Structure formats: C-alpha cells, structure tokens
Amino acid sequence: MSRGSEFVVVANRLPVDRNVGPDGVPRWRRSPGGLVSAIAPVMRRRQGTWIGWVGVPGEELEPFEEDGMALHPIAQSAQEVELYYEGFSNATLWPLYHDVVAPPVYDRAMWDAYVRVNQRFAEAAAKVAAKGAIVWVQDYQLQLVPRMLRELRPDLRIGFFLHIPFPPTELFWQLPWRRRILEGLLGADLVGFQLPGAAANFVRLCRRLLDARYTKQDVYWDDRVVRARAFPISVDVGELDDLVGRSDVQERAQEIRTDTDDATILLGVDRLDYTKGITQRLQAFGELVQEGHIRPGQAVFVQIATPSRERVEQYQLLREEIEQLVGRINGEHGEIGFPVIHYLHSSYDRPELAALYLAADVMVVTPLRDGMNLVAKEYVACRKDLRGALVLSEFTGAAAELKRGAFQVNPYDIDGLKSTLLDALHAEPAEQARRMRSMRRRVIEHDVDRWAEEFLSELENPARSVPAQPPV
Numbered sequence: 213m214s215r216g217s218e219f220v221v222v223a224n225r226l227p228v229d230r231n232v233g234p235d236g237v238p239r240w241r242r243s244p245g246g247l248v249s250a251i252a253p254v255m256r257r258r259q260g261t262w263i264g265w266v267g268v269p270g271e272e273l274e275p276f277e278e279d280g281m282a283l284h285p286i287a288q289s290a291q292e293v294e295l296y297y298e299g300f301s302n303a304t305l306w307p308l309y310h311d312v313v314a315p316p317v318y319d320r321a322m323w324d325a326y327v328r329v330n331q332r333f334a335e336a337a338a339k340v341a342a343k344g345a346i347v348w349v350q351d352y353q354l355q356l357v358p359r360m361l362r363e364l365r366p367d368l369r370i371g372f373f374l375h376i377p378f379p380p381t382e383l384f385w386q387l388p389w390r391r392r393i394l395e396g397l398l399g400a401d402l403v404g405f406q407l408p409g410a411a412a413n414f415v416r417l418c419r420r421l422l423d424a425r426y427t428k429q430d431v432y433w434d435d436r437v438v439r440a441r442a443f444p445i446s447v448d449v450g451e452l453d454d455l456v457g458r459s460d461v462q463e464r465a466q467e468i469r470t471d472t473d474d475a476t477i478l479l480g481v482d483r484l485d486y487t488k489g490i491t492q493r494l495q496a497f498g499e500l501v502q503e504g505h506i507r508p509g510q511a512v513f514v515q516i517a518t519p520s521r522e523r524v525e526q527y528q529l530l531r532e533e534i535e536q537l538v539g540r541i542n543g544e545h546g547e548i549g550f551p552v553i554h555y556l557h558s559s560y561d562r563p564e565l566a567a568l569y570l571a572a573d574v575m576v577v578t579p580l581r582d583g584m585n586l587v588a589k590e591y592v593a594c595r596k597d598l599r600g601a602l603v604l605s606e607f608t609g610a611a612a613e614l615k616r617g618a619f620q621v622n623p624y625d626i627d628g629l630k631s632t633l634l635d636a637l638h639a640e641p642a643e644q645a646r647r648m649r650s651m652r653r654r655v656i657e658h659d660v661d662r663w664a665e666e667f668l669s670e671l672e673n674p675a676r677s678v679p680a681q682p683p684v
C-alpha cells in the first residue's frame with residue numbers, strides 16, 4: 213500500500229478538461245484560470261494529489277497522472293450535479309454570499325445532496341492523504357469537508373480558502389443550515405478569505421451563532437484554535453508578461469484595433485454572471501451614446517461573456533436580458549458596419565485575452581459584488597506600456613488593493629458610472645501612466661505565487677500567530 217500524499221488539494225473541479233482532438237482521440241488539457249496556475253507549481257514541487265470532479269455527470273474514473281500531477285477523480289451523478297452543484301452551490305450559496313443580488317433557493321433536497329457530495333470528497337481526501345499531510349480545501353462548494361475530514365483523520369493539517377465573499381451576519385442568518393456550514397469550516401486549522409472584512413464576518417458569526425470564544429482573528433472551538441485570515445488572491449504576472457511580449461499577441465492586438473476602425477475600445481471580460489454588473493455597465497454606455505457624449509464609430513464597447521452555469525434559471529434570464537439590451541442599443545444607435553457594442557458570448561484562450569487587454573483603452577469591471585476579480589488584475593499585469601484606464605467597482609475585493617490607480621465606481625449609481633466612464637475615456641496619457649504604475653506595483657509585488665506561499669506557510673507554521681491562552 214502506498215504511503216499517501218503529503219500534500220492534497222480538494223476542489224470541486226480537477227485542474228484538467230478533456231478535449232477531443234481532430235483525430236477523435238480524447239486528451240486532457242490543463243484548465244485555464246488563476247487557481248490552477250497558482251497551485252500547479254506547488255503540486256509538482258510537493259508531489260501532491262488533486263481531488264476533484266472531471267466535469268462530466270456520471271463518469272467514474274480511476275486515479276491518473278497528467279501534467280505532472282496526481283489526479284483523483286470524484287464521480288457525481290447527473291442528479292447530484294443538479295442538486296449539489298447547480299442547486300445548493302450555485303442557486304443557494306452563490307447568491308447568498310453575493311449580497312443576495314438574486315434570491316437564494318432554500319431547498320432541502322439540494323442541501324442533502326450537498327452533504328452527500330461533501331462527504332464523498334472528505335472520504336477521498338482521508339484515503340489519499342499521508343499521515344500528518346497538508347490538505348487544502350477550495351471554495352464554497354466544499355465548506356463541510358474540513359469538519360468531515362477532521363472526524364476521519366484528526367492527524368491532518370487542514371486549510372480552507374473561500375474564493376467568494378463571506379456575507380455579513382444579517383444575510384448569513386437566512387440560511388436554514390447556517391450552523392452546519394460554520395461547524396464545517398471550523399474543522400479547518402486555517403480558514404482563508406479574500407479580505408479582512410470577510411474574515412471578521414466569519415469570526416463574528418462564530419461568536420453569535422455558536423457562542424464560540426474568539427479573538428479578533430481566531431476562534432476557539434473543540435479544544436482547537438481556528439485561524440481566520442485574509443489572503444487576497446492574485447494573477448500569474450510572469451505568464452501574462454510573457455504573453456504580452458509575444459509578437460503574435462501584439463499583432464493580434466493591432467488587428468483588433470484595425471477591425472474596430474481605430475475606435476476607442478472599452479472592454480468587459482466576465483463569466484456571464486448576474487454578480488458581474490454587466491447590465492449596469494451596458495446601460496450606462498448606452499445612455500452615453502444616446503445623449504451624444506459618445507458618437508458611434510468614435511468608441512465601441514467590446515463585451516466578452518463566457519457561458520456559465522447555463523442550466524441555472526437566473527443565468528438563463530440574465531442571458532436573455534443582456535442580449536435584449538445589446539440588441540436594443542445597437543438597433544437604436546449602431547450603423548451598418550458600426551455596432552456600438554460587440555457582444556461575444558464565448559470563451560477565449562489566454563493569448564487572445566492578452567491581446568484584448570492590450571487593445572483596450574478602458575477596462576470596465578463593474579461587479580455588484582465580487583470576492584476579488586482577477587480580470588482587473590490581469591489587465592493591470594498586461595499593461596507594461598502604462599497605457600489604458602481601469603474602471604473598477606467598489607464592491608470587488610480588488611478595489612481594496614487598486615484604489616489609488618483605478619477609477620472607482622458604485623455600479624448601482626448609473627449616473628456616477630456614466631461620469632466615471634467619461635473621466636476614464638478622457639484621462640491624459642500622463643494620468644493613465646501615473647495610475648497604472650501604482651496599480652502595477654501592487655500586482656507585481658503580490659502575485660499568485662505569493663498568495664499560495666503565504667497561505668501555506670501560515671498553515672504550516674501556526675505557532676507564530678496563535679496566542680497561547682484562549683480568552684476567558
């Protein structure tokens with residue numbers, strides 16, 4: 213029998229996707245995205261195992277190796293995907309944790325599936341982890357895993373990181389299973405959040421709901437100390453730097469400018485999600501065109517929206533709403549060959565995204581609530597030419613770090629959004645450079661490697677920050 217892995221990552225999805233090549237042979241490809249590029253190097257250095265779902269309902273696969281990582285697939289039936297993933301994760305927790313911008317669904321069958329699938333992940337982790345191993349659980353789909361895993365394997369050191377916001381007491385209180393979720397998280401030694409405010413919400417909830425003893429950043433529970441800390445996630449600056457240095461990427465950026473007739477480009481890049489404030493930004497832009505502040509042909513809005521969670525009703529409604537809005541604005545103000553909004557409902561590879569970032573004069577990031585928002589940081593990381601302007605919602609985690617350089621907005625305030633878009637459009641090159649320099653300093657110093665290292669070193673060296681005596 214093997215000794216097991218010293219380092220285990222547990223996430224809803226495995227870090228690879230299966231694609232069928234032109235020869236009809238299926239192959240695994242590393243999934244795009246910051247989390248995978250952050251954790252993949254650590255996985256290889258530590259010869260870790262990644263536990264996750266392959267993304268296909270009903271598929272049962274044996275553990276395999278890919279891209280230098282040991283992968284341990286977890287099966288989910290079609291019904292579990294519907295109830296646990298689309299249901300409790302994305303129709304209950306996602307809206308609840310994002311300020312209830314859509315009404316959360318509270319459904320007992322969804323909860324039961326969430327418990328069942330979390331238990332399956334915990335059992336798999338208990339099986340593959342070596343004695344005393346580090347296990348790092350990711351995100352809102354798996355909040356019960358820390359406690360379930362601790363019950364099975366008290367020898368492990370367990371970390372949890374939440375990628376999305378953690379709501380204030382008043383909202384979290386709605387959840388019928390609120391106690392179970394908190395107790396689930398308290399199975400970890402370290403619970404990481406994007407922002408200090410989220411960590412504070414968690415500690416406050418443990419006090420009010422569980423009557424736990426606490427200090428500002430620690431909760432005393434079951435004779436253990438659970439640390440709650442902020443670790444703002446970031447992007448792979450090196451990868452983006454290499455991309456924007458490539459001549460094909462620069463040529464593609466030039467081609468995008470030519471294709472849009474050298475108009476000023478405003479760019480939005482998001483998963484098609486109701487938390488991202490896409491409607492608000494398009495509405496503000498449409499009004500600026502209607503009022504004559506922006507002339508068709510002089511500026512275009514390029515909105516890239518990756519299809520996301522397409523079987524969840526709120527996402528279908530959003531798609532219809534945005535398509536109607538785009539159709540209306542283009543119908544009223546576009547001219548033949550000059551739509552004012554280019555709306556592209558699809559996913560792009562990294563070089564294409566980098567080219568878009570390079571071509572964009574104004575990057576528009578207007579979520580109603582967002583844990584961090586990597587798109588804002590990716591844009592900054594790509595602009596070593598110090599050109600371009602970032603319009604950034606105050607309700608993103610990124611706003612805390614980029615506030616000095618970004619044009620900050622409240623996306624609920626459409627007039628404010630309109631005037632900020634105009635400020636960003638009219639910023640002089642010297643002002644753009646000053647703002648971009650300050651944002652770049654932050655992003656370069658705090659890249660995604662640093663995020664992973666800081667989390668893991670806090671998890672591995674608890675003694676540094678834990679007071680010896682709990683408060684009375």
Ligand code: ADQ
Pocket residue numbers: 244245246375376445481482483516517518558559560561565582583584585586587588590
């Ligand atoms: P997301 O809600 O997915 O992430 P974000 O942080 O912006 O939001 O990350 C999206 C990623 O997908 C980016 O790397 C972006 O480049 C990529 N992407 C977006 N649109 C794309 C497209 N059309 N084609 C290809 N790639 C596209 C969650 C939380 C965030 C948190 C991250 C990481 O909601 O708040 O920042 O996790 O913790």
